[in-house]
Amino acid sequence: MPNVLFLTSLATETAALLTQHAPAGYDVAVHPIDLPHEQQIGLVRDADFLILFPGVISDAVLRSAANLKLIQLVSAGFDRVNVALCRELGIPVANNGGANSIDVAEHTLALILAFYRRMGEMDHNVRHERWKAIDSGATTYTIHGKTAGLIGLGQIGRRTARLLAAFGAVVLYYDPYPAPPAVEQELGVRRVELDELLQQSDIVSLHVPLNEATRGIINARTLARMKPTALLVNTCRGPVVDEQALIAALQQRQIAGAALDVLEQEPPDPANPLFQLDNVLLTPHIAGVTYDTWPRRGEFIFANLQRVWNGEAPLAVV
Numbered sequence: 001m002p003n004v005l006f007l008t009s010l011a012t013e014t015a016a017l018l019t020q021h022a023p024a025g026y027d028v029a030v031h032p033i034d035l036p037h038e039q040q041i042g043l044v045r046d047a048d049f050l051i052l053f054p055g056v057i058s059d060a061v062l063r064s065a066a067n068l069k070l071i072q073l074v075s076a077g078f079d080r081v082n083v084a085l086c087r088e089l090g091i092p093v094a095n096n097g098g099a100n101s102i103d104v105a106e107h108t109l110a111l112i113l114a115f116y117r118r119m120g121e122m123d124h125n126v127r128h129e130r131w132k133a134i135d136s137g138a139t140t141y142t143i144h145g146k147t148a149g150l151i152g153l154g155q156i157g158r159r160t161a162r163l164l165a166a167f168g169a170v171v172l173y174y175d176p177y178p179a180p181p182a183v184e185q186e187l188g189v190r191r192v193e194l195d196e197l198l199q200q201s202d203i204v205s206l207h208v209p210l211n212e213a214t215r216g217i218i219n220a221r222t223l224a225r226m227k228p229t230a231l232l233v234n235t236c237r238g239p240v241v242d243e244q245a246l247i248a249a250l251q252q253r254q255i256a257g258a259a260l261d262v263l264e265q266e267p268p269d270p271a272n273p274l275f276q277l278d279n280v281l282l283t284p285h286i287a288g289v290t291y292d293t294w295p296r297r298g299e300f301i302f303a304n305l306q307r308v309w310n311g312e313a314p315l316a317v318v
């Protein structure tokens with residue numbers, strides 16, 4: 001039976017929500033991700049499978065993996081793993097295959113609704129004798145009838161499209177790889193070029209992986225294309241947005257606002273100018289993390305390990 005090494009920052013009880021899906025006979029050793037280097041090297045040498053959360057591993061540890069058949073990430077993002085080195089070493093890397101895409105899509109909707117309905121401020125006001133201090137009839141909005149533009153129509157983009165359509169939004173998307181016509185039809189989405197999406201959308205939501213093509217895809221030039229009433233939502237990766245350009249656009253009210261789960265620097269510098277702006281809503285990179293997400297991810301992960309153990313190709317290879 002396989003030796004599985006799970007390096008993680010998760011609390012023991014949370015890690016157990018995942019490892020409960022290990023098939024009978026699997027030997028799963030759970031260790032903290034910040035274990036000293038030498039110990040990681042010692043452990044990875046004998047492992048058949050390495051599960052990582054967060055997806056961070058040093059080159060030295062990777063090079064010491066003699067038996068690894070798969071590096072299985074618990075997350076969707078894989079930008080902190082040296083995939084080129086893994087390829088050179090012949091170790092496939094898989095992400096979670098969209099197991100938390102619904103969590104991120106729901107969070108995206110939560111951000112849009114919270115921004116449109118000014119939830120944070122309303123809650124604060126009601127508690128502080130400011131009942132109806134906000135003129136909601138003049139400064140809150142409905143999703144219904146708005147145009148939402150999704151940049152990236154992968155696992156999360158598609159889930160988000162479905163939710164937005166259910167709210168009555170018109171959904172556009174930009175992705176260099178067009179979705180099959182049947183998927184476009186089922187989701188009720190239309191593919192447009194990036195500039196058209198920016199010009200037409202009331203809500204622009206980012207769902208791309210971070211790579212050299214997507215780094216800074218939202219910048220001074222693309223922000224200038226957006227409507228003055230537009231809301232920018234980022235639940236993918238901070239550096240996909242040029243944060244300085246966004247701050248300038250928000251300060252000048254060039255766009256209406258931003259709802260951000262991710263930032264260029266995490267945790268952020270307390271002096272980040274975004275924190276001074278009233279047209280910004282922030283959450284701490286938690287879009288994909290709910291209590292309900294772990295069993296879903298565990299199920300996918302151990303089914304994927306079992307495939308490889310049975311001699312089949314892994315799914316969700318990045």
Ligand code: NAI
Binds near residue numbers: 098104153237289
């Ligand atoms: P996915 O791989 O299923 O979809 C990504 C889509 O982006 C693909 O359709 C791809 O063709 C498209 N794409 C690639 N380059 C593009 C470009 N230059 N312009 C437009 N589209 C482009 O990935 P998935 O599962 O939808 O996740 C997307 C990202 O969301 C992840 O890579 C991760 O960084 C982030 N994420 C954030 C979480 C959070 O907690 N905030 C949790 C989970 C994922």
